Each structure stands twice: as C-alpha cells, then as structure tokens.
Amino acid sequence: MAKVVAVTGNEAVANALRQANPDVCAAYPITPQTDIMQRFSGFVADGLVNTELILVESEHSAMSACVGASAGGGRVITATSSQGLALMWEILFIAAGDRLPIVMPLVNRALSAPLNIHGDHSDGMGARDCGWIQLWSENAQEAYDNTLQAFRIAEHMDVRLPVMICLDGFIISHSIERLEYLDDAEATDFVGKYTPLYPLLDVDHPVSYGPLILPDLYMEYKRAQHEVMTKAGKVVLDVAADFAKVTGRNYGLFESYRLDDAEIALVILNSAAGTAKDTVDEFRGKGIRAGLLKPRLFRPFPYREVAEALKSAKAVCVLDRADSFGGFGPMYMEIASAMMLNGAKPLLINKIYGLGGRDFLPEHAELVLSELAEIAKSGAVRTFKEYIGVRE
Amino acid sequence: MAETLEIRWHGRGGQGTVTAAKVLADACLSGGRHVQAFPEYGPERSGAPLRAYNRISTGELRMHCPVLHPNVVAIADATLLDAVDVAEGAREDSIFIVNTSKEPSELRAKLNLSPKQKVYTLDATKIAMECFGRALPNAPMLGAVSKATAVVGLDSLVEDVRKSFGKKFSQKIIEGNIEATKRGYEEVKEG
Numbered sequence: 001m002a003k004v005v006a007v008t009g010n011e012a013v014a015n016a017l018r019q020a021n022p023d024v025c026a027a028y029p030i031t032p033q034t035d036i037m038q039r040f041s042g043f044v045a046d047g048l049v050n051t052e053l054i055l056v057e058s059e060h061s062a063m064s065a066c067v068g069a070s071a072g073g074g075r076v077i078t079a080t081s082s083q084g085l086a087l088m089w090e091i092l093f094i095a096a097g098d099r100l101p102i103v104m105p106l107v108n109r110a111l112s113a114p115l116n117i118h119g120d121h122s123d124g125m126g127a128r129d130c131g132w133i134q135l136w137s138e139n140a141q142e143a144y145d146n147t148l149q150a151f152r153i154a155e156h157m158d159v160r161l162p163v164m165i166c167l168d169g170f171i172i173s174h175s176i177e178r179l180e181y182l183d184d185a186e187a188t189d190f191v192g193k194y195t196p197l198y199p200l201l202d203v204d205h206p207v208s209y210g211p212l213i214l215p216d217l218y219m220e221y222k223r224a225q226h227e228v229m230t231k232a233g234k235v236v237l238d239v240a241a242d243f244a245k246v247t248g249r250n251y252g253l254f255e256s257y258r259l260d261d262a263e264i265a266l267v268i269l270n271s272a273a274g275t276a277k278d279t280v281d282e283f284r285g286k287g288i289r290a291g292l293l294k295p296r297l298f299r300p301f302p303y304r305e306v307a308e309a310l311k312s313a314k315a316v317c318v319l320d321r322a323d324s325f326g327g328f329g330p331m332y333m334e335i336a337s338a339m340m341l342n343g344a345k346p347l348l349i350n351k352i353y354g355l356g357g358r359d360f361l362p363e364h365a366e367l368v369l370s371e372l373a374e375i376a377k378s379g380a381v382r383t384f385k386e387y388i389g390v391r392e
Numbered sequence: 393m394a395e396t397l398e399i400r401w402h403g404r405g406g407q408g409t410v411t412a413a414k415v416l417a418d419a420c421l422s423g424g425r426h427v428q429a430f431p432e433y434g435p436e437r438s439g440a441p442l443r444a445y446n447r448i449s450t451g452e453l454r455m456h457c458p459v460l461h462p463n464v465v466a467i468a469d470a471t472l473l474d475a476v477d478v479a480e481g482a483r484e485d486s487i488f489i490v491n492t493s494k495e496p497s498e499l500r501a502k503l504n505l506s507p508k509q510k511v512y513t514l515d516a517t518k519i520a521m522e523c524f525g526r527a528l529p530n531a532p533m534l535g536a537v538s539k540a541t542a543v544v545g546l547d548s549l550v551e552d553v554r555k556s557f558g559k560k561f562s563q564k565i566i567e568g569n570i571e572a573t574k575r576g577y578e579e580v581k582e583g
Binding site: 005006118138168170174175176177275278359360361362 | 413414417418421424425426427428429430431433453454455456457458460
C-alpha cells in the first residue's frame with residue numbers, strides 16, 4: 001500500500017535512499033542539497049539503514065570515497081549541488097570510466113560567480129560529458145521515483161554506470177507537495193539486492209581499477225564507454241516498465257505532452273515543465289495545437305525518439321535554465337542535433353529563463369507559445385536566442 | 393475542471409508563517425487532494441517580511457511558481473499592511489484574513505476592498521499570548537483560515553497541529569497551540 005504524504009523533494013529523495021539501504025554514503029553539505037544528507041545521516045544514526053557513513057572534508061573527497069567504496073564492492077551514494085558538483089568534476093569522470101554504479105541526487109543550483117544558491121541547471125548541464133547517466137525530475141514524486149529507478153539502472157549488468165538524479169533546488173527540494181511513497185518492503189524489493197562486479201575486496205580474485213592506458217588502447221576504452229551508454233536507454237525503459245507494474249506511474253525517456261498533432265512545441269526540463277503544461281492546455285483550449293516535450297533521460301540522449309516525437313511541429317522553442325555564454329543553451333544544442341536526424345525540420349528557437357532561481361511564470365510560457373504560433377504562421381524568426389523574464 | 397484554492401501568506405520571519413503553510417498542506421491531504429506549501433526563499437531574517445504559499449486542489453498540481461492571484465490572503469502581522477502591498481494580484485472575490493485587534497469594517501476600508509471581497513479579522517497575537525504565552529500567531533491564523541474557507545475541518549486541522557508541533561515542542565506548548573487554533577476558529581469575525 002502506497003502511503004500518501006506531504007513532504008519536500010529533499011525528504012522524498014532521502015527516503016528513497018533509505019529504502020535502497022546503501023552500503024556506503026559519503027556526505028558533505030551544500031545548499032540546497034544539505035537536507036538530503038542530513039536526513040540520511042539521521043537514518044544511519046537511528047539504525048534504519050546498514051550504511052557506513054563517511055563524513056568527508058569536501059565534495060572532491062566525497063566522490064573519491066564513493067569511487068573507492070564502489071570499486072570495493074558496495075552500493076554507494078552521495079548527493080550534491082552546484083559548486084559541490086563542480087569540485088567533484090575530476091572524480092566524476094573516474095567514477096564513470098571505472099564503470100562504478102554510484103547513485104547521486106543532484107539538487108540543481110546556479111554556479112558562482114556571482115554567488116547564488118537558487119535553482120538552475122548550470123551544474124548538471126556542466127557535467128554533461130562526464131559519462132554519468134542523468135535523469136531529470138519535474139517534481140518531488142518524480143525525484144523520488146527516479147532515485148529508486150536509478151539504482152536498478154546503474155547496477156544493471158548491461159550498464160554498470162553512475163547515475164545522477166536532477167531536481168530543482170528550492171522549487172522542488174524545499175517545497176512541500178503531495179507524494180506517494182512505496183512501502184519500504186515494496187521499494188526494497190523493487191531496488192533489489194546489490195551484486196558487486198569485480199570488487200576490489202574480493203582478494204581471491206585480484207583486479208586493478210584505473211591503470212594507465214596509453215594511445216594503443218585508450219580510444220577503444222572510450223568507444224566502449226560510449227557503446228555501453230547507448231545501451232542504457234533500453235534499460236531505463238525496462239526499469240520504468242517494472243516500476244509501472246508496482247506503482248502505476250509511467251516513465252519514458254522523455255514525456256510527450258499533447259505532442260501528437262502539435263504544430264508548436266516547447267522543450268523544457270524539470271519544474272518549469274509543470275507550469276508550462278497548464279499554459280499548453282490554455283492554448284489547446286483556444287484551438288492552437290500546442291504541445292510540450294519534457295526530457296527525462298539527458299545522458300544518453302534519445303535523439304531519434306525526440307526527433308520522432310517532434311516531427312509534426314513547425315516551430316519549436318527549447319527553453320534552457322542554463323547557458324553557454326557565446327553559444328546556445330545546452331538543451332537547444334541537443335534538440336538541434338536531434339532535428340538534424342529528422343526530415344522535417346521545424347524552426348527552432350532558444351530561450352534562456354530562470355537562471356539563479358528567477359521565477360518561471362505562466363506568462364513566460366504564454367509569450368513563448370504566442371511567438372511560436374506567429375513563427376509557424378509566418379515562417380520568420382525574429383531572434384534565435386533570447387533571454388526571457390529578464391530586465392533590460 | 394479541478395478546483396484549486398490558492399493562498400498567499402504574509403508574515404514576518406520568526407512568526408511561524410511558513411510552518412502554518414506546511415501544517416495546512418498536511419491537513420488538506422485528506423480526500424485525495426493535492427497540496428503544495430512553499431515559502432518565498434529570501435534571506436531568512438527574523439522580523440523581515442516574508443511570503444509563503446499554498447495550493448490545494450482536487451486535481452494534480454503542476455504549477456511550480458509563486459501564487460500570483462490568491463483566493464485567500466492571510467496576513468499574520470498587521471504592521472505589514474503599511475509595508476507591503478498585500479492586495480497585489482488579488483481576485484475580485486478574494487478573502488483577506490488579518491491578525492489585528494481592529495474590526496473587519498476598519499480593515500475593509502484600509503485595504504480598500506470591493507464589495508465581493510471578504511475580510512475576516514482576529515486578534516491572533518492576543519489569543520497566542522493567552523494560550524501559550526508567546527506572540528506566535530500561526531495557530532490561531534490556521535483556525536481562522538479553516539473557518540473562513542472551509543478548506544479543512546477544525547478536527548483534522550487540530551490533529552495536524554498536534555502532529556507537527558509534537559516533533560519540536562513540550563506537551564504544554566502543543567496543548568496551548570491546539571487551544572489557540574480552536575479559538576482562532578471561533579473568534580474570527582467576518583465583515
């Protein structure tokens with residue numbers, strides 16, 4: 001029996017981690033994630049999990065401890081945000097390159113400077129190329145569900161890669177929402193037992209992690225890493241299907257919202273997608289064929305599936321809550337790549353919104369959809385990249 | 393179409409306004425309803441004006457932004473009436489609930505409300521002082537919201553006050569807050 005509660009996103013994620021009962025957790029505080037590790041430390045202190053908690057002196061150490069513990073043969077977690085993820089950067093690549101199935105919630109927050117603690121996607125987008133699987137979450141329920149599924153995906157024998165679960169700082173992490181928890185037994189059963197693969201602590205079968213590989217083999221190693229990533233999409237779907245059996249809640253590689261016959265479409269991640277869906281409904285009410293695509297799996301990116309989902313659209317706006325200064329927003333670049341695989345190419349514009357926690361309001365979604373309707377009609381684009389909700 | 397009630401709370405840091413929004417969300421979970429409670433995240437300073445929000449709906453809540461057009465404006469500190477625009481974005485039939493010793497008619501005039509807008513007043517600070525000796529108006533404000541909106545019954549509200557205050561406070565404080573919630577419900581005046 002599911003238990004219905006009103007909790008914050010952080011509390012929900014902390015409980016998913018508790019239900020997975022990891023062997024090792026490396027904890028270091030950073031706003032807005034702190035609450036997750038604080039609650040998890042409480043679970044350890046209260047004997048609700050069998051986890052060995054390592055209180056480290058930095059995020060670089062947190063990820064290093066995770067790498068060691070995971071290579072040692074344990075189910076391993078940590079959580080971070082923003083500068084914390086930035087400080088982990090070096091070790092993120094090692095976790096992925098060594099094929100270590102570490103699970104890490106990332107409570108998305110802006111990067112310094114200037115210092116800002118609020119929600120945006122710069123941290124997660126910056127970690128695009130580190131070889132981690134990324135799952136993005138609209139609300140507390142999705143963050144909880146994604147965290148449980150992350151263990152299954154990471155630890156799958158066809159994958160064995162680290163997974164980060166992204167949720168919006170404050171907007172989701174600190175807001176209270178209705179949420180359905182799985183029973184502990186149900187959740188634990190869904191996540192399953194951890195099976196180590198080539199653990200360092202199996203001294204009868206000694207192995208090495210992270211040796212020097214010179215030009216004669218490095219590239220083969222990296223290509224293999226890409227190939228395993230491309231297989232992760234299938235596992236993500238299989239795990240989602242199992243999850244739906246337990247909960248009735250359906251997850252895909254992305255969410256298609258009213259896209260089937262859409263002429264204009266938004267592509268938008270996380271919490272702002274929820275706000276935008278209500279506006280899409282309003283436009284549908286006015287007879288305008290609007291739709292929305294909300295990516296869930298950002299790495300590996302499902303290019304062909306996204307191209308297929310957007311095939312009826314004449315005009316698409318990709319909204320990015322992160323920027324690439326002097327370039328397009330990171331999600332725009334992915335969608336532009338996806339559309340190159342598609343015969344029918346829509347007019348594709350990019351809006352940067354919500355940096356550093358700036359509110360994304362229904363009026364912003366309205367403005368963008370109205371502009372798209374105009375573009376679809378006239379075929380003319382005024383400007384390809386623009387900042388919205390910003391003072392001039 | 394789902395029915396959604398949107399509440400905007402105005403308070404000052406340290407008055408328990410954010411707690412009030414959280415307790416209300418929890419109490420409104422019954423009957424399969426969807427709820428949200430979230431504060432505006434500024435610098436958290438004691439005494440500084442703050443806003444907190446609730447959404448309560450029979451349908452799924454997808455909106456993740458501040459409440460712009462509240463059905464209910466709950467003002468936990470009357471000194472805010474001169475400091476912030478508490479009527480900003482109000483609907484033509486919004487309900488205002490104000491912690492003040494003044495009569496509803498005086499508040500109606502001060503807020504310059506239209507005839508369709510309702511105003512309720514209660515001396516929540518006095519009730520709190522009498523019930524548990526501290527100027528924390530959130531429990532009586534919750535009682536008043538329950539009475540003015542019928543969004544949640546007094547019994548389930550009291551149960552949630554007990555549950556959330558029980559984590560932090562002594563039995564005496566909890567009982568005082570429950571008494572204060574009930575008195576807020578009973579003493580709030582419509583005008």
